[in-house]
Amino acid sequence: MNNLEILKALNLEIFTRDELTEIFKGVEKDLNILIYAKKEFNYSQMEQIRLGLESNVDVSIYAKPDYNEYQMTQIRIGLEKDLDISIYAKPEYTWFQMKEIRLGLEKNLDVSVYAKLEIESLQMKEIRLDLEEKLNNNFSDEKTIKKDFDISHFSEYNFNIFQMNEIKSGFEKNLDVLIYAKPEFDGNQMREIKLGLESNLDVSVYAKPEFSYRKMAVIREGLEKELEVSIYAKPEMDLEIMNFIKEKLIPLRNKRKLNIRKSAENFKELSNEEQLTKIREGLK
Numbered sequence: 001m002n003n004l005e006i007l008k009a010l011n012l013e014i015f016t017r018d019e020l021t022e023i024f025k026g027v028e029k030d031l032n033i034l035i036y037a038k039k040e041f042n043y044s045q046m047e048q049i050r051l052g053l054e055s056n057v058d059v060s061i062y063a064k065p066d067y068n069e070y071q072m073t074q075i076r077i078g079l080e081k082d083l084d085i086s087i088y089a090k091p092e093y094t095w096f097q098m099k100e101i102r103l104g105l106e107k108n109l110d111v112s113v114y115a116k117l118e119i120e121s122l123q124m125k126e127i128r129l130d131l132e133e134k135l136n137n138n139f140s141d142e143k144t145i146k147k148d149f150d151i152s153h154f155s156e157y158n159f160n161i162f163q164m165n166e167i168k169s170g171f172e173k174n175l176d177v178l179i180y181a182k183p184e185f186d187g188n189q190m191r192e193i194k195l196g197l198e199s200n201l202d203v204s205v206y207a208k209p210e211f212s213y214r215k216m217a218v219i220r221e222g223l224e225k226e227l228e229v230s231i232y233a234k235p236e237m238d239l240e241i242m243n244f245i246k247e248k249l250i251p252l253r254n255k256r257k258l259n260i261r262k263s264a265e266n267f268k269e270l271s272n273e274e275q276l277t278k279i280r281e282g283l284k
Contacts (some may be wrong), residue, residue: 096121162187188213
């Protein structure tokens with residue numbers, strides 16, 4: 001049965017104008033329109049199947065309603081470039097994920113490092129770019145080797161893009177990122193720990209998940225000023241109180257020899273407003 005006979009047999013009234021356009025384009029190029037002239041495909045899906053037929057690739061791999069047109073595009077491009085599309089031709093992958101895996105395959109990268117459903121596309125991109133950089137370097141620089149070697153090892157933790165950026169930034173500055181490259185720290189917390197490492201501070205004082213990143217910042221700033229941060233480096237202490245002790249009480253203690261540690265202990269049972277009131281009254 002040729003395409004003209006197929007057209008006569010088809011109920012063309014069920015198709016939209018855009019879908020009919022794709023069908024007629026296939027007829028003009030003598031393609032097997034039976035593969036995609038189906039109501040289960042929208043015109044964009046039909047287009048990707050038609051383009052695959054024109055390229056003589058095995059469209060049966062993706063000519064399925066399970067794939068949207070964007071996923072079909074990534075699979076078609078991979079087939080046209082003779083890539084092992086079986087790695088990513090899975091409906092469960094978003095087309096963004098498919099694209100990152102395809103780009104990695106095009107560069108002959110070991111995509112198994114990040115071709116995992118649980119890794120979001122932005123994280124995939126970070127790992128792919130890092131692997132590309134590793135491939136492009138001649139490994140003559142020890143620092144480059146360290147940076148490129150380790151970054152992909154964190155893919156298993158499913159860090160988001162913000163966490164990955166802080167880890168990568170730490171590698172680039174030759175910091176001990178193992179201190180903060182942990183799922184329990186969010187990107188902002190990682191950044192505070194990284195800043196402390198850059199200043200050669202004892203980050204162990206605040207590199208703890210129970211400190212919010214704002215509390216970490218107050219402790220880090222105190223360490224930078226060589227203050228006795230142990231007075232206020234307490235997870236249960238309110239942020240405003242911590243900041244007040246850092247900015248007001250500790251400097252004042254150095255002048256008046258105040259027993260801030262004892263005062264801070266006494267404020268534990270009071271509300272935030274009561275704490276500040278008591279402190280201000282004491283200063284007066």
